[in-house]
Amino acid sequence: MKREITLRVNNKDEVIVIDDADTLLEVLRDRLKLWSVRESCGVGACGSCTVLLDGRPASSCFLLAARTTGHDIVTLEGLGDGAELHYIQEAFVSQRALQCAYCTPGFILSVKALLDETPEPSDEEIREYLAGNLCRCAGYADILRAVRVAQDKKKSLAFKE
Amino acid sequence: MTIRSFDLLQPRSLAEAITLLVQHGEDARAIGGGTTLIILMKQRALQYRYLVDLQSIPGLNQISKEPEGVRIGALATHRSVELSPVIREALPVVAEAFSRVGNVRVRQTASVGGNLAHADYRLDPPPALLILGAEISAMGPNGARKIPLKDFFRGMYETALEPGELLVDVKIPSMPAKSKAVYLRYSAMSANDWPCLGVAAMVTRENGRCKELRLALGGVAATPVLVNGLTFVKDQLLDEDVMQQILAVVDEQISPFSDLRGSEWYKRQMTQVFIRRAIAQLDSQLIEG
Numbered sequence: 001m002k003r004e005i006t007l008r009v010n011n012k013d014e015v016i017v018i019d020d021a022d023t024l025l026e027v028l029r030d031r032l033k034l035w036s037v038r039e040s041c042g043v044g045a046c047g048s049c050t051v052l053l054d055g056r057p058a059s060s061c062f063l064l065a066a067r068t069t070g071h072d073i074v075t076l077e078g079l080g081d082g083a084e085l086h087y088i089q090e091a092f093v094s095q096r097a098l099q100c101a102y103c104t105p106g107f108i109l110s111v112k113a114l115l116d117e118t119p120e121p122s123d124e125e126i127r128e129y130l131a132g133n134l135c136r137c138a139g140y141a142d143i144l145r146a147v148r149v150a151q152d153k154k155k156s157l158a159f160k161e
Numbered sequence: 162m163t164i165r166s167f168d169l170l171q172p173r174s175l176a177e178a179i180t181l182l183v184q185h186g187e188d189a190r191a192i193g194g195g196t197t198l199i200i201l202m203k204q205r206a207l208q209y210r211y212l213v214d215l216q217s218i219p220g221l222n223q224i225s226k227e228p229e230g231v232r233i234g235a236l237a238t239h240r241s242v243e244l245s246p247v248i249r250e251a252l253p254v255v256a257e258a259f260s261r262v263g264n265v266r267v268r269q270t271a272s273v274g275g276n277l278a279h280a281d282y283r284l285d286p287p288p289a290l291l292i293l294g295a296e297i298s299a300m301g302p303n304g305a306r307k308i309p310l311k312d313f314f315r316g317m318y319e320t321a322l323e324p325g326e327l328l329v330d331v332k333i334p335s336m337p338a339k340s341k342a343v344y345l346r347y348s349a350m351s352a353n354d355w356p357c358l359g360v361a362a363m364v365t366r367e368n369g370r371c372k373e374l375r376l377a378l379g380g381v382a383a384t385p386v387l388v389n390g391l392t393f394v395k396d397q398l399l400d401e402d403v404m405q406q407i408l409a410v411v412d413e414q415i416s417p418f419s420d421l422r423g424s425e426w427y428k429r430q431m432t433q434v435f436i437r438r439a440i441a442q443l444d445s446q447l448i449e450g
Contacts, residue, residue, distance in 0.1 A: 001166070001167075001168040001169065019166055020166070020167055020168055020169040020212075021164040021165065021166045021167055021202075023163070023164070023199070023203075026163070042200070042203060043200045044196060044200065044263065044264070044266060044267050044270075045263075045264070045353060047264070047266065050266060053269075056240075056269050057265060057266045057269060058266050058269055058270055059266045059267070059270070061203075062195060062196050062199045062200055062203075062270070063195070063199075063270065064169065064195065064199065066169050067169070067195070067214060067216060110265075128265075129265055131264055131265075131352055131353055132263070132264020132265055132266055132267070132353055133264075
């Protein structure tokens with residue numbers, strides 16, 4: 001069935017006509033042209049299609065777009081203002097925590113959710129939280145370092161406020 | 162779109178949902194969190210003309226403390242169970258079992274009722290819920306009924322739910338006094354993979370001896386297995402002799418099959434290893450505590 005829905009994406013209301021069978025991933029990429037949301041495994045295991053749903057990480061590949069109305073959806077495009085990089089993005093760049101970068105948007109959103117939930121995570125908590133994001137270039141050590149750099153930056157920003 | 166088109170029906174009450182399911186029969190399926198159903202529909206392993214959305218019914222995701230236990234609504238997410246202060250305090254083994262499913266994104270979305278109704282033989286929560294004597298409340302065209310979880314799983318991906326019947330909540334009794342419980346999961350492949358097997362164990366002690374032992378297993382038969390016939394451990398010390406008897410009883414009640422997570426022989430061996438670990442861990446906690 002076709003229906004018109006309003007999706008709250010990156011702080012903006014998007015009114016679109018979708019099919020009930022459309023996944024959130026399909027709508028974000030094909031309709032809203034948010035290319036940071038990427039399909040890889042298609043079964044919620046790899047984290048490439050991660051978005052934040054009310055601040056929590058979700059796999060957009062197994063969510064029906066029709067069931068995500070009324071929630072706050074954030075993709076990587078919604079993190080910065082477009083001119084400057086978000087501090088988690090900066091941390092990934094400075095620690096060279098990416099190679100092909102296919103997995104990076106998903107990782108960055110997961111790190112954001114992790115640090116919002118647990119501002120001072122243990123190594124074990126970081127590993128557990130990010131275990132569902134796969135990097136096949138295997139940059140894991142660099143990614144873990146980037147989390148620590150982002151954590152410090154977040155703390156200093158909070159201190160300034 | 163990769164899923165064949167369907168109509169998403171969004172009832173506002175359980176009664177309305179049941180009416181829709183009865184009306185559309187095999188053309189309709191209830192959808193909770195959808196983590197499994199959507200994937201299977203994308204793969205075209207399943208196809209429906211109608212999905213009945215249970216998320217649109219208010220109040221089904223509550224976790225509440227009761228005089229003799231905890232009640233978890235069918236639409237509560239795995240993550241909410243894992244993080245619930247009520248469950249972490251009263252039933253830490255339940256929080257542990259739910260925290261081991263998939264990854265954080267899956268747990269954020271997947272529902273407790275969906276997990277149980279899907280009845281995958283490898284899932285982590287059923288063994289932990291079985292040793293605690295959990296009971297399901299279901300509602301269908303013929304009204305409400307209670308189903309003990311041990312009678313709920315009927316076969317691979319098959320449950321006792323009748324057509325049009327919905328799982329409403331699961332009630333978990335409190336832990337008995339002087340008891341400890343643990344859930345151990347063994348992954349033969351990656352940490353986020355389905356487990357090769359899972360073992361839930363609960364030991365109750367009295368006067369320095371075992372009063373009761375409960376064991377349940379996932380991944381080693383077509384359904385989760387609650388082990389019967391363990392009453393002989395009453396008033397025993399859990400020493401090597403008794404352990405051998407326990408392992409023999411368990412070995413008779415499981416029927417693992419060979420797959421890429423291990424051969425039948427391997428799963429039988431690992432079952433023994435993990436039962437020994439679980440019991441040793443509980444025994445030492447009870448002696449210390």
